[in-house]
Amino acid sequence: MSTKATATGAPLESWRRLFDETVASLPGDAAQRRRQLERFMATGFPPKKGVEHWRYTDVTALARTAYAVAQRDKAPSFRRLPDTDYLVFVNGHGVEGDAARHGLREVADSEHGNIVALNAAFASDGLRLELAPGKRLERPLYVVDYRSGEAPSTSHLRHRITLGDNAEATVILDSRGDGHYFGTAVLEAKLGAGAHLHLYRIQEAAAGATDLATSFVSVGRDAAFEAYSFDLGSGLARHDFNVTLAAHGADVKVHALTVADQRTHVDNQVKVEHAAPHGRSRIDFRGIAGGRAKVIFDGLILVDRGATKTDSDQRIANLLLSSRAEVNAKPELEIYNDDVRCDHGAATGQLDPVQLFYLRSRGIDEMTARELLTLAFVSTVLETVPNEPLREMLRERVGQRLQAALAAEAPAEASA
């Protein structure tokens, strides 16, 4: 309650007070956390203007809102996949799963400011997956990150995945919630030589939520990193996804899908840096925007001077369901050597009226026809999911999201 009463000072001061109130209950070295807090205080939230890669996403309201630290709570019920291990976080605290797989000892100092620094100061728990060389995680690890808030609440998770040489794992990070909350999650992952990581990120934040995720993934020699990203939420969500091909022959694939409607705001900033030779990267993004939604996708492929024989490809395709929806998609290339093959393309369009008529001429009603065509549009991303029960669950969740988005368009677009 005290945070609410004192939220009138300089905007960021409320965050300092919040820190003072909670630091004692946070794990690790308090002095180190305070250094991170000061870094955050110095850098703040990204401003409305002036920072190129934040130009479409305004999070300045976070400074003006009086947040309280989210309360510990029980896990909500959710459907479970077979042959899968679960780790459940509620409002920033692990409440279910192998205790060895989560917890924070300390958050190392880093130069990152803004939200990453805020997260470092406040993070209360997180996934901790360390696999020794050659070790394979037999079952997928499904991490549920549930957050809630009746009054504005905030919670922060710090995940770490370390795969030794030739280790293999599948990890699913599924963030969802109810009510009014601001959550951050920072992931640091490191893949040793020949390691394989399949990482899923599913974002289904509530309409009143701000969900900010930042990931740093370093991919080692001949290691393979395959990322699947599904933004299905209704609130404001952003993912800063930084992947580095750190050693010779690294392979990176990013498959991403966003479905947004109403006033949903989804911002994906993917940065793939080729820092070593013979790296291969693929980015495939598909976005669907209805209502007054805003979908942003920036994909930057950065090829360093030494990253010869780089092979990269980036594809962006968007589907607009409404004239008031907005998509800002930008594939970017920054290349500092000549010996590379880099390709990219971006397209934004609407449902094909010829296909729509073809389906309707077969007796399929307009709504179902639209649904079939939008599902077809996203199927290229869904089909890449190798784990079948997971793929089917995603297909269902994406399908439900699409139905809602299409139903919202129906009155305005109804025509024979």
Added chain:
Amino acid sequence: MLEIKDLHARIGDKEILKGATLIVNPGEVHAIMGPNGAGKSTLANVLSGHAGYTVTAGTATLDGVDILSLTPEERACRGLFLGFQYPVEVSGVSNLVLLKAAVNARHKFRGEPEANAVQLLAKVRERAKQVEIDAKMLSRGVNEGFSGGEKKRNEILQMLVLEPRLAILDETDSGLDIDALKVVANGINALRSPERSTVLVTHYQRLLDYVKPDYVHVLAAGKIVKSGGPELALELEQRGYGWLEEAA
């Protein structure tokens, strides 16, 4: 079954149909022939509800129901089928998914429960065999990567599964070699019955060697300018359309 009276239709400012009149009774096969640009495809598209055309005058009824005010899907559920001149590729929607959705749309329209999936699959497989479409192609995207002939056979497959009361086949014979033409013709003949009718829109009389029409009409400059029996098709083959276009 189908009654078209004095139908006028346009695309944008261009009037294409200028008073077409045609009556098709149950069990009959009609062939509509005519030169390029006469309005044959327009007639087929207008009847099936393509939004690109505006009907400016006239009527079209199916079993007494004014179809021009219905959505394309309602017309289809009432028994109308359009075989497309250029079948559309729909990647990501498999042939089976399309057929299942189309069959169930009809069930829903008639207030019946959904079709039994196993029985439907068996039926689709059997019909696919009939038009020489490999079962494996059924799970591929609709017409995706199909050859021209495969696309046309796929239209016939859809027709055989959906069992329309009135099929309008728009140049289903064009671009087919003789073997494919026979397969398509067999498919059309398989559905002939006293309750069903077929309208073949075609440029050449070749198809009519295999699907015997009851009536042949010539559409020129947006109107039916001549009607007759099968012998008219042969006459057109010899004399061309010039003499009729002048008459129109």
